[in-house]
Amino acid sequence: MNQNLAFADYAVFIIYFIVVSVYGYTVYRKRKQDEQDAKAYFLAEGNLTWWAIGASLIASNISAEQFIGMSGEGFFLGIAVAAYEWLAAIALIIVAVWFIPVYLKNKIYTMPQFLKTRYNESTALIMAVFWLFLYVFVNLTSILYLGAVAINGLAGGQYLHAIMIGLAVFALFISLGGMKVVAYTDVIQVAVLIIGGLVTSYIALTTVGQYFGVGENAIAGFKVLMKEAPEHFKMIIPKPTAASSQLEIDKYLTFPGLLSYAAGIWIINLNYWGCNQYITQRALGADLQTARTGILFAGMLKLLMPLIVMLPGIAAYVLYTNGHLPQLVGGKDGAYSAVLTFLPTGLKGLSVAALTAAIVASLAGKVNSISTIYTLDIHKKYIQKDAGEKQQVNIGRLAVFAAMLLAVLFTWNDVLGIGGVGGFTYIQKYTGFISPGVFAMFFLGMFWKRTTGTAAIVGVILGFLLSVLFNEYAPALFGNDTLLYTAYNNGKGAFEIPFHICMGLSFLFTMIAMIVISFAGPKVNPKAFETEPGMFKVQPQTTVLIVITLLIIVALYVKFW
Numbered sequence: 001m002n003q004n005l006a007f008a009d010y011a012v013f014i015i016y017f018i019v020v021s022v023y024g025y026t027v028y029r030k031r032k033q034d035e036q037d038a039k040a041y042f043l044a045e046g047n048l049t050w051w052a053i054g055a056s057l058i059a060s061n062i063s064a065e066q067f068i069g070m071s072g073e074g075f076f077l078g079i080a081v082a083a084y085e086w087l088a089a090i091a092l093i094i095v096a097v098w099f100i101p102v103y104l105k106n107k108i109y110t111m112p113q114f115l116k117t118r119y120n121e122s123t124a125l126i127m128a129v130f131w132l133f134l135y136v137f138v139n140l141t142s143i144l145y146l147g148a149v150a151i152n153g154l155a156g157g158q159y160l161h162a163i164m165i166g167l168a169v170f171a172l173f174i175s176l177g178g179m180k181v182v183a184y185t186d187v188i189q190v191a192v193l194i195i196g197g198l199v200t201s202y203i204a205l206t207t208v209g210q211y212f213g214v215g216e217n218a219i220a221g222f223k224v225l226m227k228e229a230p231e232h233f234k235m236i237i238p239k240p241t242a243a244s245s246q247l248e249i250d251k252y253l254t255f256p257g258l259l260s261y262a263a264g265i266w267i268i269n270l271n272y273w274g275c276n277q278y279i280t281q282r283a284l285g286a287d288l289q290t291a292r293t294g295i296l297f298a299g300m301l302k303l304l305m306p307l308i309v310m311l312p313g314i315a316a317y318v319l320y321t322n323g324h325l326p327q328l329v330g331g332k333d334g335a336y337s338a339v340l341t342f343l344p345t346g347l348k349g350l351s352v353a354a355l356t357a358a359i360v361a362s363l364a365g366k367v368n369s370i371s372t373i374y375t376l377d378i379h380k381k382y383i384q385k386d387a388g389e390k391q392q393v394n395i396g397r398l399a400v401f402a403a404m405l406l407a408v409l410f411t412w413n414d415v416l417g418i419g420g421v422g423g424f425t426y427i428q429k430y431t432g433f434i435s436p437g438v439f440a441m442f443f444l445g446m447f448w449k450r451t452t453g454t455a456a457i458v459g460v461i462l463g464f465l466l467s468v469l470f471n472e473y474a475p476a477l478f479g480n481d482t483l484l485y486t487a488y489n490n491g492k493g494a495f496e497i498p499f500h501i502c503m504g505l506s507f508l509f510t511m512i513a514m515i516v517i518s519f520a521g522p523k524v525n526p527k528a529f530e531t532e533p534g535m536f537k538v539q540p541q542t543t544v545l546i547v548i549t550l551l552i553i554v555a556l557y558v559k560f561w
Contacts, residue, residue: 009349016192016353020360021173053283053294058301063362065139066309067197067355068146069424071336073254074306074313075320078232079560080255081424082306083265086553091269092299093546096292099274101535102446104288111275112377118445118527119453121381126460128377130434135370138430140407143366144168146333147359148411153328153337154352164411167356168404171363196354197308199347200340204315207342211324221315228318235560254425256498264500267507268428271439289539296545303552312339363404370403371396429499433471436507437463444514449528455517463510470502 073081108114115124148164205221212228214220226233237257240249283291316335319325328334340351375396380387387395437460444451444459474497497505518525538546 006345006348008346009352012346012349013353013356016350017170017356020357050286050290050293050297053286053291054297054301057283057295057298058305059361061298062194062305062309063143063358063365065143065146065362065424065427066305067358068150068333068336069142069427070309071313071316071339072332072334073424074232074310075317075332075335076313077237077251077255078229078234078314078317079306079310080235080237082310082556083235083255083260084268084428085302085305085309086556087261087265088269088273089299089302089549089553091266091273092295092302093549094270095274096295096299096542097538097546098536099446100283100291100295101288102529102531104291105531105535106529112373114442114445115456118529119441119456123441123453123456123460124377125382126457127438128373130438130460130464131373132370132378134431134434135366135373136403136406137410138427139366140363140370140403141411142427143359143362144407145411147355147363149333150337150355151352151359153334154340154348154355161412164408167359167363168408170356171360171367172400172404192350192354192357194308196351200336200343200351201308201311201315203343204312204339207339208315208318211319211322222311225314225318228322229314232314232317233560235557253496253498256500259498259504260500262501263504263507264432264498264502267435267439267503268432271435271442275438275442289542292538292542293545296542296549299549300545300552303549303556312336315339367400367403371399374399429471432499432503433467434460434464436467436503437461437510440507440510440514444511444518446529448515448518449524450518450521451514451528452518452521452525453527454521455514458517459510459514462513463506466506466509467502470497470505471499 070081070084102108103114106117108117112124112128115127144164144167147167148160151163151167152158152160202218205218205225206216207221208224209215209217209221212221212224214224237251237255238248239257240252283295286294313332313335316325316328316339320328320335320338325338328338337355340348340355343351375392379395379399380392384391384395440463441456441459445456
């Protein structure tokens with residue numbers, strides 16, 4: 001195993017960097033006539049076919065946090081983390097059948113438009129502020145940290161800060177061209193990323209087979225993983241007992257067994273896939289059947305994702321515990337880059353390029369969303385109402401610089417403690433501070449005509465406050481005999497509620513509060529969305545896709561229960 005990059009690896013990476021940069025600049029030049037058009041700069045538009053919608057959804061979703069962070073959780077938890085991907089397929093079915101018809105029927109094309117149309121301006125402003133903080137201090141920082149840790153592990157472990165700056169500058173170069181440049185360069189990056197991911201999984205399995213004397217055979221290598229780490233092939237993490245080790249307790253805190261399926265993981269997926277402008281806009285420009293088919297196609301693709309984003313982490317665990325992988329730079333989040341060190345010269349450089357593609361695509365996409373929200377939903381509406389097209393574009397670019405600078409500063413010495421819990425868990429946990437309130441607001445707004453604007457404002461604020469309460473303060477009020485709590489240091493230290501359970505509790509009490517408040521209003525809110533008989537009916541071919549997806553998920557759970 002060679003942990004250092006050779007000249008050929010650097011050459012491949014530099015060529016890739018030049019290709020992406022030149023292509024992005026070419027796209028920018030071709031659209032230079034629209035450079036000062038705010039709508040062209042901020043938004044990606046155009047009608048897509050069903051397969052393009054599905055592929056684009058996956059391209060937007062699978063990025064650095066999945067490849068690096070989920071691989072790290074595969075190293076730590078095992079196949080249980082695949083629940084995020086497999087239940088996402090069910091969430092996509094729910095979105096396709098019930099959410100998208102509401103959006104399309106009421107001509108909703110953006111999430112701020114949803115909030116303004118269904119509730120009021122105040123709700124839209126509050127959510128814009130929440131989303132800005134979430135994107136900058138959770139998404140942007142974690143992507144930058146994960147990416148730097150992974151590439152630093154391949155480069156020898158001594159260049160973390162230089163890599164952070166390089167990634168930030170590269171992402172700025174792409175994102176300053178606007179959403180069109182981001183989208184077009186993303187096509188190249190995702191293609192290389194998926195190919196690189198499949199190659200990495202294959203080599204990880206063959207490497208395991210080689211070290212354990214069963215030959216360079218991927219299937220034989222997978223069987224070795226199941227034999228050497230049987231606890232990593234269980235979907236349900238058992239609840240700790242008094243005799244449990246600290247490791248078993250930490251695993252339960254990250255993924256609390258069956259209780260994860262009671263609410264937390266559903267809130268994460270339904271909020272992400274159904275209430276996220278960055279995701280849903282891919283389907284909102286199509287007709288209902290095309291949008292549904294595209295979303296269901298994405299759901300089927302999600303079933304394959306654990307193969308390339310989680311399996312290398314389990315392979316790294318088996319190799320590490322048997323002494324064949326002596327070093328993990330960055331803890332469990334270094335598992336993916338550690339596996340990449342087994343790649344041959346040249347292919348290793350391509351994998352670094354693929355990782356960089358994932359990171360830069362994520363950074364550029366998120367920073368574009370930050371720029372759009374700040375410029376169109378805050379600055380234009382409340383600070384400089386008379387800002388022209390050119391001024392809006394310039395403001396957007398300043399927002400890009402400011403957001404990236406903040407991300408670098410807070411990631412520099414891991415101020416936010418991302419490395420302490422692992423990048424993937426960090427994203428899920430702190431996104432979960434606002435997800436319960438946001439999902440409750442969207443869910444009731446779509447499907448209960450009595451929901452009021454006041455209830456929505458109370459819901460999103462209360463959901464956040466309850467999340468803070470359950471995550472940070474409630475554990476100190478309870479002892480180790482409380483079923484919902486588990487302890488650090490086998491009962492000798494502080495208590496903590498698993499964050500999936502915190503999300504479920506926050507969502508439950510937020511829903512109750514919003515329902516009670518809405519009963520004080522009219523039976524039918526004047527701003528309630530229109531529905532009509534049969535709008536949720538699905539076509540036979542859609543039913544077939546749904547049944548196939550559900551059968552595959554059932555088979556996977558039966559196999560790994």
